[in-house]
Amino acid sequence: FPTLKKSSDVIFTSIPGSMTQKILSGRTSRPKPFRVTNVDRSVKKGIMADVLVDLINKVSDSMSLEGASALVLDEDGTSVDTEDFFQTLPENAVLMVLEKGQKWTPHNSPSRDRPSDCKQKPRTDVAKLTFDLYKNNPKDFIGCLNVKATLYGAYTVSYDLRCYAAKSVLKEVLRWTIFSMQATGHILLGSSCYIEQLLEEEERVEKSLALPQESRIRQLQSKLLGKISY
Known part of the structure; x- marks a missing residue:
């Protein structure tokens, strides 16, 4: 008799002389938003x-890359x-795409164009605001903000404003505008x-008042003509 060994994801069925394996697709992964930047952090896009394979293909198409060799975390290069x-x-994890020959660099690394003996003066940032507008889907009307x-370089507060319903709200406004214009x-x-x-009613009344006067004038004219003929 066949024996069954069942797990949550894989079912193995063993029969004398044969073995089959069936993968169950019970759990479907849900697409997640990511923010991908290039090596110099000049371009950042939401995808x-x-x-992982789908993300690499979309990054290559979105940034017009011939071939992405690696994806690393922008924070620490993992x-x-x-x-x-x-x-x-x-x-919303921030990733960095690397092509062949490119390497990850930290945010505060010195520029290659500057001489090594040039030292920057230390400074203390009181407050720093960063606004990042991106789209999770190319068909989004506005996207996400x-x-x-960052306060004193130690305390960080972030807020993600998602404007998914902006397009539907605009449609309703346009629909009510069209309705009001039609009603007007x-x-x-x-x-x-x-x-x-x-x-037209006033013109009819004026004409009805003018008709008796014309009939009287015609009667007087006929009487005068009759007297003259005698």
Whole structure:
């Protein structure tokens, strides 16, 4: 008789002389938003992906790269090279894409163009605000706004404002605008018809008053002509 060994994800069925393996797709991964920057951090884009391969392909297409050799964490340069580690990343994690020959550099690393003996004067930042506008989907109308505030270089507060409903709100505003314009047009059309009827009624009254006077004038003319003929 066949024996079954069942787990949450894989079912193994063993039969004398054969073995089959069936992978169950019970858990479906949900796409997560990521922010990907280039090596010099001059370009940052928001991309939705559910697996590592999908993210690499979308990054290559979005940034017009011939081939992305590696993805690392922008914070500390940790390489994102396995699917298991990729699935543990939180939403809106900042990644850096590297091409062949490029290496990760920390945020406060000195520029290559400056001489090594040139030292910067130490300074103390009181407050620093960073605004990051990105889109999780290219079809998004406005996108998302991430505001990050740093006080004295030690305390950091961030807020992520997602404007997913802005497009639907704009549609409702346009729909009500069109409805109000149509209603205004119907009111103006009805008012013009009513005014036209009033004017026609006044003209009819004036004509009805003018007819008796014309008939009297004709009667007087006929009487005068009759007397002259005699």
